[in-house]
Amino acid sequence: MKKLTAFILAFVLIFSSVSVVASAEHTHEAGLYADELSTESTHSFYCETCGELNSENHVFNENGECVCGYAKHIHEKLYAVVHESYHMFTCKECGSVFTEWHTFNENDECECGYKKHEHTPDVYGFIGTGHYYYCKKCYVQVSENHTLDENGKCVCGYVHPDKASVIETMIQPFKMMISIYRFWASAAVTGFKRGFEQGLNK
Numbered sequence: 001m002k003k004l005t006a007f008i009l010a011f012v013l014i015f016s017s018v019s020v021v022a023s024a025e026h027t028h029e030a031g032l033y034a035d036e037l038s039t040e041s042t043h044s045f046y047c048e049t050c051g052e053l054n055s056e057n058h059v060f061n062e063n064g065e066c067v068c069g070y071a072k073h074i075h076e077k078l079y080a081v082v083h084e085s086y087h088m089f090t091c092k093e094c095g096s097v098f099t100e101w102h103t104f105n106e107n108d109e110c111e112c113g114y115k116k117h118e119h120t121p122d123v124y125g126f127i128g129t130g131h132y133y134y135c136k137k138c139y140v141q142v143s144e145n146h147t148l149d150e151n152g153k154c155v156c157g158y159v160h161p162d163k164a165s166v167i168e169t170m171i172q173p174f175k176m177m178i179s180i181y182r183f184w185a186s187a188a189v190t191g192f193k194r195g196f197e198q199g200l201n202k
């Protein structure tokens with residue numbers, strides 16, 4: 001029994017000292033740069049010593065180049081609009097992906113091509129705080145707070161708990177679940193339509 005205890009003790013000691021060595025403080029040394037995680041201002045690398053992923057700001061030399069391979073440039077933007085409040089773009093030059101809020105000019109138009117308009121909702125998906133839908137016309141996702149009528153009902157199917165009958169209170173969680181499934185299905189169909197029409201426009 002004593003032997004076994006000593007053995008376990010040794011075992012524990014060895015392993016705890018191993019982990020102490022591994023977590024010992026060191027300056028992370030740049031190994032492989034992960035290009036796909038690089039942004040306009042930062043790069044990421046796996047540490048040569050501990051393998052941990054680290055992010056830090058680019059350091060640019062006189063030619064505007066960083067040691068990670070990223071060089072300063074004006075992004076050549078390829079827009080993808082997926083939401084009423086933001087757009088994403090991929091830079092054709094460096095392949096980085098950016099997400100930005102739309103910025104609307106006096107004509108309610110953003111430089112990505114998105115223009116404010118009255119959306120035509122496909123099916124609603126809703127939770128307690130708000131609802132979501134895809135617009136059948138522009139294919140973007142819209143997120144809104146519920147708008148309740150005098151009976152505490154929203155157009156999406158949500159009923160405010162204070163106004164809900166016993167039955168409505170009982171079935172609301174299921175209604176929510178079903179609405180979210182229908183919303184996902186709508187997202188898939190919308191994505192397909194958008195891809196198809198963008199393909200045609202090329």
Ligand SMILES: [Zn+2]
Nearest residue numbers: 028047049050
């Ligand atoms: Zn390290």
Ligand SMILES: [Zn+2]
Nearest residue numbers: 043058066068
């Ligand atoms: Zn860099």
Ligand SMILES: [Zn+2]
Nearest residue numbers: 075091093094
């Ligand atoms: Zn770029």
Ligand SMILES: [Zn+2]
Nearest residue numbers: 087102110112
């Ligand atoms: Zn935009």
Ligand SMILES: [Zn+2]
Nearest residue numbers: 119135137138
């Ligand atoms: Zn729309």
Ligand SMILES: [Zn+2]
Nearest residue numbers: 131146154156
């Ligand atoms: Zn609603």
